[in-house]
Amino acid sequence: MENSFLSLLSVKIDFAKSHTFFPTIIIWILFILLALIFIFNGIPYLRSLFRGEISLNxxxxxxxxxxxxxxxxxxxxxxxxxxxxxxxxxxxxxxxxxxxxxxxxxxxxxxxxxxxxxxxxxxxxxxxxxxxxxxxxxxxxxxxxxx
The missing domain is CATH 1.20.58 (Methane Monooxygenase Hydroxylase; Chain G, domain 1)
Structure with a gap:
């Protein structure tokens, strides 16, 4: 039981793939932020665009x-x-x-x-x-x- 708990706290990263660790995290953070921007800004913009309140320039x-x-x-x-x-x-x-x-x-x-x-x-x-x-x-x- 104790060994399985300690294994959860250890991190092993293959050196050949270590350069992809932080970029992967950053990419997921950027995707989440893009989704939030689209939800809070994009959807209201598209609604006003389809209603004819604004036009694309x-x-x-x-x-x-x-x-x-x-x-x-x-x-x-x-x-x-x-x-x-x-x-x-x-x-x-x-x-x-x-x-x-x-x-x-x-x-x-x-x-x-x-x-x-x-x-x-x-x-x-x-x-x-x-x-x-x-x-x-x-x-x-x-x-x-x-x-």
């Missing part, structure tokens, strides 16, 4: 023509560069660290309004401290392999 006049492509370019570059830089330092997580700092800095600069010296310093500090803490916690404390 597919014009591009309200699209931010700098931030949308800038974000897409930065995200693609982030993932491509993370793999490239990570290949120089295998299994150390430096690819994540060295690419996340400029990525967060550039995305923050892309979305900031009325930039001044104070906001610039906050962005710079956040871009350095945020990924550094995430890298320390994930790579050093929990020994999670990062690119």
């Amino acid at each position: 597919f014009s591009l006049e309200h699209v931010d023509k700098i931030r949308l492509p800038g974000t897409l370019i930065l995200i693609v570059a982030y993932f491509m560069l993370m793999d490239y830089v990570g290949a120089f330092f295998p299994n150390m997580g430096y690819g994540f660290l060295f690419v996340s700092i400029p990525f967060i800095f550039l995305v923050s600069l892309l979305y900031v309004h009325d930039i001044n010296r104070r906001k610039f310093m906050y962005i710079l500090i956040n871009a350095i401290i945020g990924p550094s803490i995430a890298w320390l916690v994930l790579a050093k404390l929990f020994n999670i392999t990062l690119p």
Whole structure:
């Protein structure tokens, strides 16, 4: 009886599949959040759409023509560069660290309004401290392999 109870508290993860553990959890959390968003926002939106209270507008006049492509370019570059830089330092997580700092800095600069010296310093500090803490916690404390 005691051995069966202790076996419930032990976790065994195959090292060959360990890199899929946290992404799987994140994917399920995102699906649950998507379902909640659809339930609370999507259903009322569809009801008002079918009643004719609102109409679908597919014009591009309200699209931010700098931030949308800038974000897409930065995200693609982030993932491509993370793999490239990570290949120089295998299994150390430096690819994540060295690419996340400029990525967060550039995305923050892309979305900031009325930039001044104070906001610039906050962005710079956040871009350095945020990924550094995430890298320390994930790579050093929990020994999670990062690119």
